[in-house]
Amino acid sequence: MPSGVWRPLWELWTRVGLPGAGRVIGDGWHEVGAFLGPSIKGHYREWPLPRLLQAWREAGIEDVQAKRLSLGGGVVTWGRRTR
DSSP states (O other): OOOTTHHHHHHHIIIIIHHHHHHHHOTTHHHHHHHHHHHHHHHHHHSOHHHHHHHHHHTTEEEEEEEEOTTSSOEEEEEEEOO
16 A cells, blocks of 8 residues: 555545445446455555565465555566476
8 A cells, every 4th residue: 555645545445436426437346446455455564575475485486576666556466486
């Protein structure tokens, strides 16, 4: 999830923007928009980046690395399988 000045904007978008856009699109998209924000927050609460990287290592992946994308709203993770 983004941090700093971008975090409140992300919170606003996931709480209001996504569900609102889903209402306009229709056919169940409001529920998708309302689900995404809490789902992403729950994922990062359960799997903070250090824990996620450790899980990769425990699964036999070496040289595990991660890079946050521009505003922190996404993370790319990679490594090399050893087994």
